[in-house]
Amino acid sequence: MFHRFFGGIHPHDGKELAKGAPIETMPAPDVVTIPLSQHIGAPCKPCVKIGEMVKRGQKIATTEAFLHADIHASVSGKVKKFENGAIVIESDGEDAWADGLPMGRDWHAMTKDELLAAVKDAGIVGMGGATFPAFVKLAPKKPVDVLILNGAECEPYLTADDRLMREEGDRVAEGARILAKILGVKRAVVAIEDNKPEAADAMRAAVQKAEATGADEGLPKIEVAQLPTRYPQGAEKMLIYAITGREVPLGGLPMDAGTVVQNVATAAAIYDACAHGIPLIERITTVSGDAIATPKNLRVRIGTSYQAAIDYCGGFVGTPDKVLAGGPMMGRAQERLDVPITKGSSGILALTRKLTEHGPELHCIRCGRCVQACPMGLIPSMLSILGQRKDVARARDDYGVMNCVECGCCTYVCPAKRNIVQYIRATKGAVKALAAKEKAKAAAREAAAKAKENAKEAAKA
Numbered sequence: 001m002f003h004r005f006f007g008g009i010h011p012h013d014g015k016e017l018a019k020g021a022p023i024e025t026m027p028a029p030d031v032v033t034i035p036l037s038q039h040i041g042a043p044c045k046p047c048v049k050i051g052e053m054v055k056r057g058q059k060i061a062t063t064e065a066f067l068h069a070d071i072h073a074s075v076s077g078k079v080k081k082f083e084n085g086a087i088v089i090e091s092d093g094e095d096a097w098a099d100g101l102p103m104g105r106d107w108h109a110m111t112k113d114e115l116l117a118a119v120k121d122a123g124i125v126g127m128g129g130a131t132f133p134a135f136v137k138l139a140p141k142k143p144v145d146v147l148i149l150n151g152a153e154c155e156p157y158l159t160a161d162d163r164l165m166r167e168e169g170d171r172v173a174e175g176a177r178i179l180a181k182i183l184g185v186k187r188a189v190v191a192i193e194d195n196k197p198e199a200a201d202a203m204r205a206a207v208q209k210a211e212a213t214g215a216d217e218g219l220p221k222i223e224v225a226q227l228p229t230r231y232p233q234g235a236e237k238m239l240i241y242a243i244t245g246r247e248v249p250l251g252g253l254p255m256d257a258g259t260v261v262q263n264v265a266t267a268a269a270i271y272d273a274c275a276h277g278i279p280l281i282e283r284i285t286t287v288s289g290d291a292i293a294t295p296k297n298l299r300v301r302i303g304t305s306y307q308a309a310i311d312y313c314g315g316f317v318g319t320p321d322k323v324l325a326g327g328p329m330m331g332r333a334q335e336r337l338d339v340p341i342t343k344g345s346s347g348i349l350a351l352t353r354k355l356t357e358h359g360p361e362l363h364c365i366r367c368g369r370c371v372q373a374c375p376m377g378l379i380p381s382m383l384s385i386l387g388q389r390k391d392v393a394r395a396r397d398d399y400g401v402m403n404c405v406e407c408g409c410c411t412y413v414c415p416a417k418r419n420i421v422q423y424i425r426a427t428k429g430a431v432k433a434l435a436a437k438e439k440a441k442a443a444a445r446e447a448a449a450k451a452k453e454n455a456k457e458a459a460k461a
Contacts, residue, residue, distance in 0.1 A: 003245045005238045007375040008230045009409050011329065013195070014157040018288040018295040023163050025299040026312050028075045028095055032303025034060070035086045038342040039125045040132045041067030046087055052079045057279050058098040059123075060087055069133045069343070070123035073098075074281040074301035086340065089303070103277040107178055115182050115274050122273035123343075124280045128161075128234070128263035129326060131344040134270065137262070138182050140255035147185045148243055149176050151192040151199065151264040152227065152234030155327030158347040160284040161264050163297045165192070165199035168268060169206030173222065175267030177210055178274050180219045183260055187220055189243050190264065193233055194226040231329065232407040236261050238375055250403050265346075280343055287313045291320035291350035300341055306348055307337040321353040329408035362416040370410035370420060376403050380410035380420045387423030392430040401427050 037043035042065030048054055054073045061071035077092040107115065120135035128150055149172070153161040165172055172190070180188045190207070192200045207222045227233055227242055237248045239261060246257040254261050262270075265283065272278040281302050288295035293314025300309055306323065310316065324331035325339075326347055341348075370380040379399060386395040395401040401424060410420040 002225070002227055002242050004228070004230075005233075005241050005375055006377060007373050007409060008232065008238075009373050009412055010229070011156055011231055011412055014288070014328075015159050015162070015195075017157065017290075017292075018286050018297055019159040019162055021159075021163070021294075021296045023167055023284055023297050023299055026301075026304070026309065028091055028301050029304050029308050030091050031080070031088060032074050032091070032301060033083070033086045033088050033305065033338075033340045034071060034074065034303040035340060035342055036061050036071060037085060038071065038131060038302070038344065039069040040130070041065065041069070043085065044068060044071050046082060048079050048087070050079050050081055053077070053092075054079060054089060055096050055098040057101040057281060059279075060089075067133060067136060069125045069131075070121065070279070072123055072279040072281050074303050086303075101277055105275060105277070107174075107271075107274040110274065112182050112184070115178055118274045118277070119182075119270055122269070122277075122279040124266060124269050124273060125343050126263055127265040127269065127280075127283060127343060127346070129330070129344050129346055130236075131342075134262070134266060137260060138179070140183075140260060142255045142258075144183055144255055144258050144260050145186045146244055146259045147176070147179055147183055147188040148239055148259060148261045149179075149188070149190040149264050149267055150234055150236075150239055150261055151190055151196075151203070152239060153196070154193060154229070154231045154234040155329055155331075155346070156231075157288045157349050158286045158327050159288070160286045160297050160346055162196050162199050164265055164268060164284050165196070166202045169199075169202040170209065171268035171271045172203065172264045173206040173210040174275065175264075175269070175271035176207070176222050177219055178270055179260075179262060179267060180222070185220060185260075187223070189223045189225050191225050191227055191239055191243055193229040195229040197226075200224055200226050232375060232405070232409065235375065235405050235407055237405070250400065283341075283343065283345065285309065285341060285345050286347040286349075288347065289320070289350040289352075290355055291316050291318055291352045293317045302341060302343060304341045305338050306334065306341065309341060309348055310337065310350065316350060318352050320350040321356045322349075322351050324349040324351070329412065330406060359417050361418055364418060365416055367415060369413045369415065373409040373413045375407065375409065376405060378404060380404075380424070381418075383427065384410075384418055384420040384423040387427040390430070392427060392434055395427050396431045396434075402431060404428065 044061035055076045075091040076096040080088045080090045124134040125131040248257045323334045
């Protein structure tokens with residue numbers, strides 16, 4: 001039994017462009033630009049020097065901050081420079097692995113702590129786009145009993161996860177079992193939208209194969225669930241409700257509903273890390289859109305430029321009006337193409353004016369369509385108006401702007417063509433700035449009060 005979440009939409013998915021394209025390994029580029037911040041948390045700092053020779057899989061950046069994900073070289077070669085918060089490596093063409101990599105080890109014989117350490121050492125993050133450090137997510141501070149692997153891939157045009165499950169389901173299935181062992185859950189589910197029947201069949205076969213080994217018999221049987229296709233089915237809170245019927249409280253986290261959600265690509269990367277010691281240095285990325293000559297699903301090295309990936313797909317046909325990092329609903333428009341593919345790059349989407357043109361923005365007509373479509377039960381129309389007025393406090397306190405997941409349903413259905421999500425994103429940024437300002441003021445008041453109290457004590461003495 002699946003639970004239908006409130007709201008949602010059925011946009012044209014555009015997946016026909018790339019879903020038939022098998023995963024293709026793109027050759028390593030001559031130069032990679034690897035950002036020091038590819039995760040939620042503190043940016044890493046280089047632990048290599050300019051001019052130093054590094055090897056594929058070698059750690060090149062880290063930090064002592066708890067919330068982070070280590071960075072590794074995706075090619076072998078020379079550290080050319082540090083530029084704009086990134087390490088630039090010039091490939092030597094040898095593609096030599098760091099000493100000891102890849103390794104072969106039986107993850108079944110590893111303890112939970114050893115598996116978690118392997119995940120941390122590999123610098124793995126949530127690869128669905130959130131980029132939260134995986135080792136932190138796998139050590140929840142509250143008890144969890146359900147693991148959900150997110151294979152919904154509800155964002156239009158993107159097909160990387162679909163192809164991963166269809167072609168390399170064994171990696172996903174083994175990763176799911178590793179995750180279940182680390183978390184000690186009673187239930188594990190691979191959630192896939194029902195517009196991907198081939199992926200569901202492939203995952204059932206992969207799960208059956210993995211469980212047939214008989215190893216770790218204490219692990220739960222992995223379910224493969226086909227969910228109704230409805231955007232944003234793959235959003236964490238929607239997925240949890242669909243599978244368990246539980247609701248994540250406003251402002252809460254999945255562990256508050258006794259669950260952990262990981263993307264299927266993350267599970268595959270975790271298998272690579274635990275079974276082979278391979279860090280996260282490449283990923284599968286969809287390059288698609290009506291402006292791409294030959295849409296493909298590419299296995300690409302972290303640090304490869306958008307331009308190189310697009311060129312590998314035959315370049316542009318016609319003039320792209322927008323190039324997006326991610327899909328059309330939640331992706332962000334890019335001003336240039338020399339930006340690098342990162343751990344969270346699920347797709348590169350290039351669209352012509354034919355698909356991006358939606359007419360001039362008008363005043364809100366109070367039709368309520370955005371309210372009906374919002375899966376979080378918010379009032380997007382009011383949030384957009386408050387955003388235009390820069391009424392940050394009211395958007396935060398009266399209308400719960402921080403609960404918005406920025407799925408884009410409201411913008412999609414708006415007949416007035418209002419850029420609702422953009423207004424909300426700007427407002428959320430202002431809320432964070434306001435909170436920091438209020439915190440600083442409170443700290444200043446506390447310090448002043450303490451200083452005054454110390455002065456009184458000194459006077460008495």
